[in-house]
Amino acid sequence: MINKKIIVTGCAGFIGSNLTDRLLENGHEVIGIDNFSTGQRQFLQNALNNSKFKLHDIDLLDFNSVKDIFSNVHTVFHLAANADVRFGIMHPKKDLEQNTIVTFNVLEAMRMNGVKKIVFSSTGSVYGESKVIPTPEDGPFPIQTSLYGASKVACEGLISSYCEGFGFQSWIFRFVSILGERYTHGHIFDFYRQLKLHPDSLSILGNGKQRKSYLYVQDCLDAILISLEKANERVNIFNLGFDGYVEVNDSIGFILNELNLNPKLIYSGGDKGWIGDNPFIFLDTKKIQALGWNPKLDIKEGVIKTVNYLKKNEWVFEERL
């Protein structure tokens, strides 16, 4: 892919803004779309200084305002989503609208404009509580346990059927949780916020023994770009994760060590952090590794990078404290 016109939806998000920077570095023209519901304008500082970047502050739910933006585009990286797994049951319509219906709108806008290549950020949550761990891409037909996972499965289905029905080509990535610069939600974010408010105690959802895999954001981008180059099926599905996992308690150890704190740990108990939480997420990543990709950072290094990013960027907590 050389000097193409590319759309990044969710361009002001954690992964979206890192991807936007990377694509601009690689010489592409990037059309960014974000509704700034969770995206941050500050994440686009570099991009906004680049003449090859154009930002559209619009909501993809409003089909009429987006459809013309897709003309003459080579590839769409569709990262815009409600990425809140934990509070799905507080607002079930959000996943339906911001994930399923928005993805439908993106596909229709592509179809109207003859754009046929789509990269999609799915999630390891689509596996629900798989009985096969590490879980491969073609593991057992899952039963969904979260509205978020259900909406991402719905999106994957839409994308695949557009590939079959309308000659699209897709690269679908099922991520574990991603760590690194511009990280703005997840357990490290929550723990850091708590410790800022009260350094002497830390509340942990569940028993802390939930086992999870994490991947550093730049490693994630490497994997996406390598697979775009090397995988050429009609529908290309890849797990993206680190080939290993840690307990939430390990992760807490890395964070406290980096912050030089020793708070009292208060566990809510039970093996799940919340309803729909998956106590063991570990994806089989042999398929992406077979393309020659390997992560450069391990989970501990990713956690430390993230803590140090948050230390230097406490403004990300401002709205939320």
Added chain:
Amino acid sequence: MINKKIIVTGCAGFIGSNLTDRLLENGHEVIGIDNFSTGQRQFLQNALNNSKFKLHDIDLLDFNSVKDIFSNVHTVFHLAANADVRFGIMHPKKDLEQNTIVTFNVLEAMRMNGVKKIVFSSTGSVYGESKVIPTPEDGPFPIQTSLYGASKVACEGLISSYCEGFGFQSWIFRFVSILGERYTHGHIFDFYRQLKLHPDSLSILGNGKQRKSYLYVQDCLDAILISLEKANERVNIFNLGFDGYVEVNDSIGFILNELNLNPKLIYSGGDKGWIGDNPFIFLDTKKIQALGWNPKLDIKEGVIKTVNYLKKNEWVFEERL
């Protein structure tokens, strides 16, 4: 389940109206919902003469007009759907709206009214082109090939996540094509209509060697009711099909024999009937059989029943000829 208040969505459809009659026979109170987009008022002749039946002619897309109907209901049989697999790519929004969003509305109406049991008609199409045949319920994570299958996977995901998140219980049935009285779409319908117009020639999509399994509607209803009685997981998923399959050409043989016709057969060629057609549908039905269910009619008997129903009810073609 004895003398309960039950909702049947899609009550005027092929399977929905047969189910409505069966539930009324069993002494239940049935609240039927249909928008009559494909449903037929004539299918409800028996039901409308029964004081325990109440019909609502409304569209489930309009949440405000349906939400109050769900109060004090014991179980919802959600059969309303766009069931048109073949023409999905002509109107991609239809599957999204009539299947995914309508199912979301049904779930929300249930949640608002404290109704927690849902029976859902899914489809073998959710398996796409499975590499494992006969395909079991926990076969490999499928890649969707039709907008219809994609929308049903989306519905299954929503239902399962409502089970996890809101304490619902569900029975999800992945049907092969169903045959029998009130059958109004599918290959027998198409062939019969053609032969009525021109008895000397029959056009066949594909090469006629597509292998498919079919199930007789009363056997299908038996299976649903048995599993409601005997399966008690939070999410109960069952394939419903006949333990065998026929080629489209076999099916044509049964039909022509029954109609005593010998037309010229004209094949469009290729191994698929249309884009997204699955040339081999054969579901593993061991799980439902383990509950003691077995179909009473085989595929040939089902085809003959259907042809004889169409012979006696040519009015079903009226709008469509």
